[in-house]
Amino acid sequence: MLRNTASYLEQNREDLSRVENFINGKTKNSYANFSIRVDYLNESQNQAYLKALNSSDFCIIQGPPGTGKTETIANIAKKLISDGKKVFISAPTHTAINNCLEAISNRVKDSSKVVKIGEKAQNKEIQMNNFITKKSRLSSYSYSNGSDLNKNGIAVGATAYSLCYPTTKRLEGWEFDVAIIDEASQLSIPLSLSVLARVKKCVFVGDHKQLDPIIPKGTNNEMFAESIFSRLARIYPNEIYLLNTSYRLNESLIEIPNSLFYYEKLVSANSTKIDDFKYRCSNYPQIINNESHTLVLHNTFDSQGRSPFEAKLVADLVYDLLQNNVKLSDIGILTPYRAQVREIKKEVKKKIGRNIINPFENLFVDTVDSMQGQERKYIIYSMSNSHPLESMRRLDFFYSPNRLNVAITRAINKCIVIANYKIFDIKEEELKNHSEYQSVKFDLQTFREYYDLANKIEITEETEDDW
Numbered sequence: 001m002l003r004n005t006a007s008y009l010e011q012n013r014e015d016l017s018r019v020e021n022f023i024n025g026k027t028k029n030s031y032a033n034f035s036i037r038v039d040y041l042n043e044s045q046n047q048a049y050l051k052a053l054n055s056s057d058f059c060i061i062q063g064p065p066g067t068g069k070t071e072t073i074a075n076i077a078k079k080l081i082s083d084g085k086k087v088f089i090s091a092p093t094h095t096a097i098n099n100c101l102e103a104i105s106n107r108v109k110d111s112s113k114v115v116k117i118g119e120k121a122q123n124k125e126i127q128m129n130n131f132i133t134k135k136s137r138l139s140s141y142s143y144s145n146g147s148d149l150n151k152n153g154i155a156v157g158a159t160a161y162s163l164c165y166p167t168t169k170r171l172e173g174w175e176f177d178v179a180i181i182d183e184a185s186q187l188s189i190p191l192s193l194s195v196l197a198r199v200k201k202c203v204f205v206g207d208h209k210q211l212d213p214i215i216p217k218g219t220n221n222e223m224f225a226e227s228i229f230s231r232l233a234r235i236y237p238n239e240i241y242l243l244n245t246s247y248r249l250n251e252s253l254i255e256i257p258n259s260l261f262y263y264e265k266l267v268s269a270n271s272t273k274i275d276d277f278k279y280r281c282s283n284y285p286q287i288i289n290n291e292s293h294t295l296v297l298h299n300t301f302d303s304q305g306r307s308p309f310e311a312k313l314v315a316d317l318v319y320d321l322l323q324n325n326v327k328l329s330d331i332g333i334l335t336p337y338r339a340q341v342r343e344i345k346k347e348v349k350k351k352i353g354r355n356i357i358n359p360f361e362n363l364f365v366d367t368v369d370s371m372q373g374q375e376r377k378y379i380i381y382s383m384s385n386s387h388p389l390e391s392m393r394r395l396d397f398f399y400s401p402n403r404l405n406v407a408i409t410r411a412i413n414k415c416i417v418i419a420n421y422k423i424f425d426i427k428e429e430e431l432k433n434h435s436e437y438q439s440v441k442f443d444l445q446t447f448r449e450y451y452d453l454a455n456k457i458e459i460t461e462e463t464e465d466d467w
Contacts, residue, residue: 004164005194012197019196022058023189025235030056038075042269045072048241052076052180052203060232060240061205064262065409066248066375069205073180074103076203080178081113081153088176088199089157092186092213094118096373097157098125100182104155105131112150117158117170140173160187160194178203183373184229186213192228208233209261210406211372248375248412250274252292256453260446261405275413281320284313287416287457288320293408295454296418300386306339307384308347310418313459314380315347317416318363321378322352328362332376334407336398340384341365368407379411383419388426395436401446417454424451 009016021027032054037046045068052059053076063069073089077100080087089104091097098116102125105114115133116123123134133149138156143149162170179199181187185206196202206229213227226234233240244265246254250272258266279288287296300309314333321331333344344365352359364376385398397403408415424447431437431444 067243085177088179094122283316311343315351330377386420
C-alpha cells in the first residue's frame with residue numbers, strides 16, 4: 001500500500017507537493033462564509049461543523065469521550081452531500097466506518113446517497129440498514145454509468161486501502177471532494193497518506209489524548225512515531241476545534257479526565273446524572289456505594305502480568321451488581337493484559353456460572369485497547385500489575401496516560417479502578433537505573449496525579465475479611 005501511494009505521488013508532483021506541505025505544517029486554510037447552524041447541535045459541535053464546511057484544505061476536530069463526534073460527522077456529511085459533493089468516509093476499522101455511515105444514513109435516509117464498500121462480514125453493523133447500499137467494490141466507471149446511485153452528492157465509506165488503486169479494485173478511479181476520517185487518532189501517518197494523495201480536503205476527527213495506533217518502534221522514521229491526528233494536533237495547534245460537552249460523563253466522572261487530559265475545558269451535559277442509587281451487596285457495598293469514580297488499592301503482590309486477587313475482586317463486584325438487577329450488557333471489565341482477561345473470565349465463570357450458562361455473550365471482558373470508542377454503565381478496570389518494575393520491560397505500555405484516559409472515560413454510572421498501591425509509589429531512585437526511565441518518567445507523573453485526584457478505598461490482605 002505504501003509503495004502504491006509513493007508511486008502515485010512520484011508521478012503526480014502537484015499532489016506530492018500538496019501532501020508534503022500539509023504533513024510539514026505549511027498548509028494555510030482559507031475560509032468561506034457559510035453560517036447556517038444546525039439547531040440540535042450544541043455550540044462546540046456547531047463551531048466544528050461550520051469550520052469543517054468552510055475550511056479550504058483541512059479541519060481538525062477533537063472529540064473527547066461522549067461529546068457527539070459521530071453526530072457532528074453525520075451533519076457535516078449530510079450538508080456536503082446536499083451540496084453535491086463526493087465524500088469519502090473512512091476510519092481505521094470497518095466498525096468505526098459503519099458507525100459513521102449509520103449516523104449519516106439516519107440523517108440522509110436515501111440509500112442512493114450512502115454506500116459502504118466491504119465484504120458481508122465487514123458490514124455486519126449495518127447489514128439490516130436499508131438506507132445504506134452495500135457493495136464489495138465500486139469503480140468510478142461503474143458509478144458514473146450506473147443508475148442506482150445518486151450522481152449529485154454521495155458518501156462512500158471504506159478503509160484507506162480502498163483508495164490504493166490499481167493495487168486494489170475496490171474504489172478504482174475515484175477522486176473525492178472531501179474525506180472525513182473518524183478515529184483519526186488511531187490512524188498511522190503512512191496509512192493516512194493514501195487518503196491525502198487522492199483527496200484535496202480532509203476532515204480529521206479523533207482525540208490525541210486517547211490511544212494511538214500500534215506503531216513499530218526503532219524505525220527512526222518520524223512518519224512512524226505517532227498517529228496522523230497527534231501530528232496534526234502538534235503542528236496545527238490553532239486549527240483544533242474541541243467538542244467540549246460530554247453526554248456520557250457526569251459531573252463526578254468528568255473531574256479526573258478533565259483535570260489530567262483536557263485542561264478543564266470539558267463540561268457535562270445536563271442530561272447526565274450522578275448515580276445515587278443505594279446498592280445492596282453481599283461482598284463490597286462500600287465500594288459499589290462509593291463515589292462515581294473510586295480507586296480501590298490493595299497490597300497483594302501476586303502473579304506477574306496477571307492478578308488472581310484482582311480477578312476474584314472483579315468477580316465479586318460483578319456479583320454485587322447483578323444482585324441489584326444490573327444487566328451483564330451494562331458492565332465492562334477492562335485490563336491492560338490478555339493474561340488478566342483470561343484470569344477474570346475464569347473467576348467470573350466460577351462466581352456466576354451456575355446461574356448464567358455463558359455470561360460472556362453479554363459481559364464485556366477485554367483489554368482497554370478493545371474498548372476504545374465504546375461505553376458501559378459500569379466499568380471495572382483491573383490494572384493487574386503488582387510488580388511494575390520487575391514484571392515486564394514495557395513500562396511505556398503500562399504507564400500510558402492515553403490508555404489510562406480510555407479506561408476511566410468509558411463509564412456512564414460508575415468507574416471502579418483496582419490497583420496495587422506500588423503502581424503509584426515508585427520512588428525516583430528505583431527508576432533512575434531502569435532502561436526505560438527517561439521514556440516513562442513524565443507518564444509516571446500522570447499516574448501519580450491520578451492517584452492524588454482519585455477517591456480511594458484501601459483493601460489489605462489482613463482486613464479483607466472485615467468487609
